[in-house]
Amino acid sequence: MTRTRKKDRHLPACVYLKHGAYWYVQKGRWTRLGADLQTALAEYARLRERPKGGMVALIDDALAHMKPKLAKSTIEQYEVAAKKLREILAEFAPEQVKPKHVAAIKVALRDHPNMANRCLSVLRSVFALAVEWQLVESNPCVGIKRHVEAKRDRYITDEELAAIRAAGSPRFQCMVDLLYLTGQRVSDVLAIRLADLTAEGIRFKQGKTGAKLLVAWTPELRAVVERTKGLGGNIRALTLFYTRRGGVPAYTTVRDQWDAACKAAGVEGAHIHDIRAKSLTDAKRQGLNPTALAGHTSAAMTERYIRARETPVVQGPGFRQSK
Numbered sequence: 388m389t390r391t392r393k394k395d396r397h398l399p400a401c402v403y404l405k406h407g408a409y410w411y412v413q414k415g416r417w418t419r420l421g422a423d424l425q426t427a428l429a430e431y432a433r434l435r436e437r438p439k440g441g442m443v444a445l446i447d448d449a450l451a452h453m454k455p456k457l458a459k460s461t462i463e464q465y466e467v468a469a470k471k472l473r474e475i476l477a478e479f480a481p482e483q484v485k486p487k488h489v490a491a492i493k494v495a496l497r498d499h500p501n502m503a504n505r506c507l508s509v510l511r512s513v514f515a516l517a518v519e520w521q522l523v524e525s526n527p528c529v530g531i532k533r534h535v536e537a538k539r540d541r542y543i544t545d546e547e548l549a550a551i552r553a554a555g556s557p558r559f560q561c562m563v564d565l566l567y568l569t570g571q572r573v574s575d576v577l578a579i580r581l582a583d584l585t586a587e588g589i590r591f592k593q594g595k596t597g598a599k600l601l602v603a604w605t606p607e608l609r610a611v612v613e614r615t616k617g618l619g620g621n622i623r624a625l626t627l628f629y630t631r632r633g634g635v636p637a638y639t640t641v642r643d644q645w646d647a648a649c650k651a652a653g654v655e656g657a658h659i660h661d662i663r664a665k666s667l668t669d670a671k672r673q674g675l676n677p678t679a680l681a682g683h684t685s686a687a688m689t690e691r692y693i694r695a696r697e698t699p700v701v702q703g704p705g706f707r708q709s710k
Contacts, residue, residue: 409422554652
């Protein structure tokens with residue numbers, strides 16, 4: 388039931404005046420309408436006239452259909468791309484989207500190739516379902532190539548990781564330590580259950596690949612887990628890391644904490660995913676099995692992952708003594 392306005396009763400539903408501009412608020416999203424009332428009302432009317440069953444509705448329906456089969460981290464990435472696609476295609480009906488429009492999205496986002504490729508992937512999946520549901524005749528994304536993404540070769544040094552770690556909270560430090568010591572993906576570490584802490588080590592079932600492995604205890608790993616347990620309050624949770632309501636922390640929240648710690652530490656160009664790369668690279672250097680630690684099906688896959696972060700050690704020739 389909509390609450391009665393106490394002020395600005397002349398404005399339409401969901402329209403508010405704030406900071407010298409009129410805004411349309413729906414599902415927590417604020418859309419700027421304009422600085423003057425006439426412009427704002429015209430834009431409001433245009434937004435409200437969007438046909439039902441448009442691209443926004445299709446993206447929502449397709450995402451809801453795909454979510455049960457996706458890993459949590461993948462869902463979060465799809466949500467980001469879907470938000471961007473809703474904004475771009477808000478005025479389109481599914482049958483109006485043509486290959487030229489998809490190509491235009493690719494060009495418009497060329498300065499951010501990773502985001503552009505993610506949007507293309509999500510849109511291709513959305514239209515694949517639309518074809519299956521007989522809402523459109525063909526998939527307009529077919530034939531549109533992805534941007535070429537440069538291979539990531541960032542290796543975080545021990546000094547950089549220590550500085551980033553020191554800039555965060557005790558809980559953040561535990562997360563960073565576990566990410567490095569286990570070599571697992573962020574979402575899998577955040578989802579560690581207390582039941583996964585066995586007598587032999589920490590049991591993982593990777594959300595992305597479904598691979599199962601057990602990271603054996605070391606004195607360092609045990610110490611971090613015990614330190615993490617000691618951070619708990621009166622909240623009863625089933626997982627090692629949890630929110631105030633007992634749920635699993637969101638990947639985006641931890642990523643933002645990482646970015647803030649990097650800024651505070653003065654470390655540039657480091658992504659939270661680089662911890663896994665550092666862990667696997669360091670494991671190889673220490674004579675361990677990085678393929679097993681990664682949960683990869685082949686050593687070649689792991690080598691491709693590590694090679695970009697390794698610096699070849701070579702030796703030049705010496706001066707020959709003339710005879």
